Amino acid sequence: KNEVEQSPQNLTAQEGEFITINCSYSVGISALHWLQQHPGGGIVSLFMLSSGKKKHGRLIATINIQEKHSSLHITASHPRDSAVYICAVHSGGSNYKLTFGKGTLLTVNP
């Protein structure tokens, strides 16, 4: 079992729909990251969370430390949101290793 599991693997939505991507992890963490990867490879960091909730524009990320679960929400989705969304966790300590989920491929149709 992977330390970081994402669901769903693939998600297709119509423009304007509310999107939720889930991330569960099995290790103790010091921080969780949500990342966006467009075709061609470039990765952009969206959020870093250690507790609670963060919002940036149409994106909202939440984390529940007790349940070892995080969600990424996209409101009023748009075709330009189409990308792979990746959850990654920092286990902390002296090793700053990031452990990644496999990603969720989101396709938003016009």
Next chain:
Amino acid sequence: ETGVTQSPTHLIKTRGQQVTLRCSSQSGHNTVSWYQQALGQGPQFIFQYYREEENGRGNFPPRFSGLQFPNYSSELNVNALELDDSALYLCASSFSGASTDTQYFGPGTRLTVL
């Protein structure tokens, strides 16, 4: 402010050869992490360099090695290339490598081993 850059963009090698990939970190950042991303998978941590010293390593064999230079740019070297080494190699820089730091990713180098 210059972002993270990687070179080359694409590379084709044959089995048994050696390859060097390069990464220039963002201005002001002293930490570089390297990741391998196979097709359809999430990135896997290879190692991290902090102020020219290896700061942590993932489950990769010793034929994967690295360097960080005084200007904090970094190299990833892979010896005795295998077919399974074909992947996108990403580097990311951060201010200090702490878990609270945002990592800034380069565009990646796509390595194909034939």
